[in-house]
Amino acid sequence: MTATATRPQPAPANAGRSGKRPPKRERQGAAWVFLSPWVLGASVLTLLPMAVSLYLSFTNYDMFNDPSWVGFRNYVQMFTEDPRYWRSVTSTLTYVVIAVPLQLALALAVALALKSVKRGKGFYRSAFYAPSLLGASMSIALVWRAVFNDGGTVDNMLSWFGLDIGGWINKPGWALLAVALLTVWQFGAPMVIFLAGLQQIPGELYEAAAMDGAGWWRQFRSITLPMLSPVLFFNLVLQTIQAFQVFTPAFAVSGGKGGPADSTLFYTLYLYDRGFTASHMGYASAMAWVLLAAIGIVTAVLFRTSRSWVFYANDDNEEAR
Incomplete structure (x- = not known):
């Protein structure tokens, strides 16, 4: 009689474990535990101040006495009784129209130049990005004021070329341009984003266009811009939102007054003046909510119009379906 050896069977992978997923409530509870720091920070530092600001926009509040309810009085005064408010709106819109296109155009031009650089691309990229880190500081704004004074x-x-303009910051027509040029100088962030987008464009497209006889301008207009349109749209939205909130350069160049002749009286600067200089915090809160609504409307318009000029890689596939 011969004994036959039996091969031991491997233990199941989930041996010693129940093999059951935790209940849905336990999974949700764990998720809320990890999300709790963000939820707490957003509630205390963002949502609660926004709710208080919305309430104050309907009150007369000077930061020293209790707020008194005035309804829509602040909004009515803003739109019908305050000429400086409309000058701040005009100055801000003019600044946005000048600064944002110039900044994006310079950022794209530098990104196109850096794309063809073979050596030291990291150094040049860091050097061109540095102004974006320094330009928002008060010290750089004061240096800018001295340069254009x-x-x-x-x-x-x-004056070497026979142009006797004088100090830019002392002339209404030139002071706003000086502030806009400070923003244009901070083109590093959109430049890096443009450069990343350019590196994603297949080189075969340019080779095929060159074989068909397309020159540089035709390649840029027919290949680069359409393929780069999502990145261009992203930079346009981001820089437009930031331009509406500009404060530090105007404050430094004008000494906090928005001069000369209110030419640099940007919206946020006038909001600061009403809230912290004149102690009309209720009025300033109303201005803040109007600014939020205006930025939301402008952003919505940009998203709406983007359907006609922004092209995504999967657009053709979706249309085919």
Whole structure:
């Protein structure tokens, strides 16, 4: 009689475990535990201040006495009785129209130049990005004021060419342009995003276009811009929102007054003046909510119009379906 050896069977992978997923409530509870720091921070630092600001926009509040309810009085005064408010709106819109296109155009031009650089691309990218880190500081804004002041660097350079403009910050037509140029100088962030988008465009497209006889401008217009349109749209929305909230350059260049002749009286600067200088915090809160609504409307318009000029890689596939 011979004994036959039996091969031991492997233990199940879930041996020693129940093999059951935890209940849905336990999974949700764990998720809320990990999300609780963000929820707490958003509630205390964002949602609660927004709710208080919305309430204050319907009150007369000077930060020293209890707020008194006035209904829509602040909004009515803003739109019908305050000429400086409308000058701040005009200055801000003019600044946005000048600064944003110039900044994006310069950022795209530098990104196109860096794309063809073979050596030291990391160094140039960091060097061009540095102004975006420094430009928002008060110290750089004060240096910018000195550069464009009467007898400053720009004034002396223009005098060599026979252009006697004088100090830019002392002239209503030139002060806003000086502030806009400070924003244009901070083109590093959109430049890096443009450069990343350019590197995603297949080189075969340019090779095929070159074989068909397309020149540089035709390739840029027919290949680069359409393929880069999602990145261009992203930068346009981001920089437009930031431009509506500009404060530090205007405050430094005008000394916090928005001059000369309210040419640099940007919306946020006037909001600061009403809230913290004149102690009309209820009025300033109403201005803040109007600004939020205006940014939301402008962003919605940009998204709506983007359907006619922004092209995504899967658009053709979706249309085919």
